[in-house]
Amino acid sequence: MSNLFSLVDRLIVLSLDANLIEETDIQYVRNRILAEFGELxxxxxxxxxxxxxxxxxxxxDLAMxxxxxxxxxxxxxxxTSRLMNxxxxxxxxxxxxxFEHYAHSPEEATNYFYAMSQASNYIxxxxxxxxKQFTTPSPYGPIExxxxxSKPEKDPKQIAAEKLLASSSYPTCLLCTENEGFEGTLxxxxxxxxxxxxxxxxxxxxMLQYSPYLYYNEHCILxxxxxxxxxxxxxxxxxLLGFTKQFPHYFIGSNADLPIVGGSILSHEHYQGGHYTFPMDHATTLFNFTPNEYPNVEGHVLNWPLSTLELTSTSLSDLAECSNMILKLWRNYSDESLGILSHTGDTPHNTITPICKxxxxxxxxxxxxxxxxxxDEHPLGIFHAHEDVHHIKKENIGLIEVMGLAILPARLLTELETIKAYILSESQDVPPYHKAWADMLKEKYIPDTNLDDYITAALGDKFVQVLEHCGxxxxxxxxxxxxxxxLSNFATL
Incomplete structure (x- = not known):
């Protein structure tokens, strides 16, 4: 079992280097790992x-x-999570x-927690x-x-084993506090x-935690x-404002609270934040406005594909109350000429995705x-990705994508390679749902130009269309x- 012993010692050294343990912990941790392997x-x-x-x-592999x-x-x-625990x-x-670190600075505290979450392999x-990450230009600035x-597909053995498991309501959902220390199942x-x-x-x-999938720097969940x-x-x-008061180096935002325009988990109240500058942060201003009841609040309409009002103030309470006033007005606002209806019967349609920093x-x-x-024309949503872009993105557009960072499915990696081969006339094997797009790209492609850049830019254009559909x-x-x-209902333009 020398291989096991050498691996255990390597894991201990790595954890010492990451400040997870101290020298006095070595013997104890070694014995506990050996116990996991039934080794005495x-x-x-x-x-x-x-x-x-x-x-x-x-x-x-040794455990297997x-x-x-x-x-x-x-x-x-x-x-392996049990080992790292x-x-x-x-x-x-x-x-x-x-909170010992927080007494020095909020950033020192989050640096400690973020480093620990990585070193323990939780992230x-x-x-x-x-x-795969790209940045492409757009009329609204760079889009990401x-x-x-990062989320591997389940193999057939795991899928088969899952079917034999009894259903469980514990933890209640993927975000509940019951997940802390939970062993996990298939x-x-x-x-x-x-x-x-x-x-x-x-x-x-x-409760503050980091996202195990980490779509951007210090991607946290409150x-x-x-x-x-x-x-x-x-x-x-x-x-949201209270969080940024405690952690001024982090942004935080919420998915909308209705289906289609919300995120994937609507059953548990949560927000997403982090230490990151999004494409939306570079958006320019179309025009300004001043809320009538809140003269200390500055209003701006952003040049952004989704309709975005930006409010700024040194007063936390004024900003919160002004935001709430706009939310209440929007909940019941309709403009039939633009297809905006607040309700169908008792079913509400209007809500807001709020973002704070x-x-x-x-x-x-x-x-x-x-x-x-x-x-009937748009059964998945009038202000949602339309059918002509579903071959790229069909899922709900949540907070992260609202801010200009597209999270696209893994299938695209191989599919884009088939489209490149199609453009170069090296293959005719293009998925049917990409065929119209591939034909258009092939027709417009200029030989000897960088094909990777051409495809990336086209992908960015598609995502911009998704965002424009949602506006x-x-x-x-x-x-x-x-x-x-x-805006004229509550502001001076």
């Missing part, structure tokens, strides 16, 4: 080499060979250390590194594209090495300590107007007249 002896041997991910993969786990990715993840403090200690950086490869993700920070914001109990549905209310604005001593609140109405007020004369009509 230890022989000192030459330390293995390799990264954290190489080492964990090798240990998972010893028939401690099965040959599925989920079982290997559960096992041995290097982590209990939640109470993690929280105490976080699996090796998988995230597989994502990510082809998401159906539910491993969370033994998962930790959360307890926060008090706006007289409520909240979730309610209670399992309550997503909602956007006046309290939402106080919570700090600029020096000012608070910034962006209110993205959303509507989820459908009709309730189009950036046309008619659309801007309609937007100004709505």
């Amino acid at each position: 002896s230890y022989e000192e041997t030459e330390e293995a080499t390799g990264t954290l991910y190489d080492t964990l993969d090798a240990l998972a 060979q010893k028939e401690l786990i099965g040959d599925t990715l989920a079982e290997k993840d559960i096992f 041995l290097f982590l403090d209990k939640p109470s200690v993690v929280n105490a250390k976080f 699996k950086m090796n998988r995230i590194a597989k994502n 594209i990510t082809i998401n490869l 159906k539910q993700p491993d969370r033994a090495n998962h930790r959360m920070i307890r926060l008090a914001i706006n007289n409520g109990d909240w 979730l309610s300590a209670n399992h309550t549905p997503m909602q956007v209310t006046g309290e939402t604005f106080y919570t 700090r600029q020096g001593d000012k608070y910034v609140m962006r209110l993205v107007l959303r509507n989820n109405r459908t009709n 309730v007020y189009k950036l046309t004369n008619e659309g801007l007249v309609g937007l100004k009509k709505f």
Whole structure:
């Protein structure tokens, strides 16, 4: 078992280097890892080499060979998360250390927690590194594209094994606090090495964690300590602003609270934030306005494909109350000439995607107007990605994409290669749903130009179309007249 001993020692050294443990912890941790393998002896041997991910993969393979786990990715993840949990403090200690760092600065606290979440392999950086990322120009400024490869597909063995598992309502959902330390199953993700920070914001109990998929730098999630549905209310604005008061280096935003225009999890109130500059942050201003009841609040309409109002103020309460006033007006506002109807019977259609950040001593609140109405022509949503772009993006447009970062499906990586071969007349094998787009690209392609850049730019154009479809007020004369009509209900232009 010298291979096991060398791998265990390598994992210990890596964890020492990452400040997960101290020298006095070595013997204890070594014995606990050996116990996971049913090993009651230890022989000192030459330390293995390799990264954290190489080492964990090798240990998972040994566990599989010893028939401690099965040959599925989920079982290997559960096992390696259990190993890394041995290097982590209990939640109470993690929280105490976080706030010790916070006493020096909020950024020092999040740096500590972010580094720990990576070093413990809760954030699996090796998988995230597989994502393909591009930046392309657009009429609204640079747009970012990510082809998401970080979430591996389930293999047939795992799918078959899942069918044999009894259904469970614990944890209640993927965001619930019950996930902290949860072992994981073939159906539910491993969370033994998962930790959360307890926060008090706006007289409520909240939990801060990082996203294991990390779509951008320090991608964090602020979730309610209670399992309550997503909602956007006046309290939402106080919570978002309260978070940026505590963490001024982070932005935070909420998915809308209605289907189609909301994110993937509407059952649990949560927000997403992080330390990142999005394409929306570079948007220019179309025109300004001043809310009549809040003269201390500056209003701007952004040159952005989704209808976005930007409010700035040094007063947290004025900004929260002004945002709530606009939300209430929008909830019940209709403009039939532009297809904007607030309700169908008792079913609401209007809501807002709010986004908050700090600029020096000012608070910034962006209110993205959303509507989820459908009709016969657009059964998935009038202000949703239309059918002609579904071959690229069909899913709901949530917070991250609203801000100009596209998260596109992994299938596109291979499909784009087939389209390149089609353009070069090297193959006719193009998926039917891409055929019209591929024909157009082939017709317009200029030989000897960089094909990769050409395809990337075309992909960016498609995503911009997705965003434009989602805009309730189009950036046309008619659309801007309609937007100004709505603004005139509460503001001076």
